[in-house]
Amino acid sequence: MGWKYGEKYDPENKIHPDLVPYNKLPLEEQVKDEVFVRLVEIARDCIW
Numbered sequence: 505m506g507w508k509y510g511e512k513y514d515p516e517n518k519i520h521p522d523l524v525p526y527n528k529l530p531l532e533e534q535v536k537d538e539v540f541v542r543l544v545e546i547a548r549d550c551i552w
Contacts, residue, residue, distance in 0.1 A: 510519030
């Protein structure tokens with residue numbers, strides 16, 4: 505979505521201090537994110 509790590513939160517420039525690389529997230533978080541993305545895709549297909 506274009507967000508980058510930075511020391512100070514700045515929504516206009518899409519900078520956030522809490523971001524971490526995806527591959528450094530715990531496996532449980534990666535799985536949760538994958539499930540969410542797939543559910544959103546299924547919902548989008550059903551709506552359209």
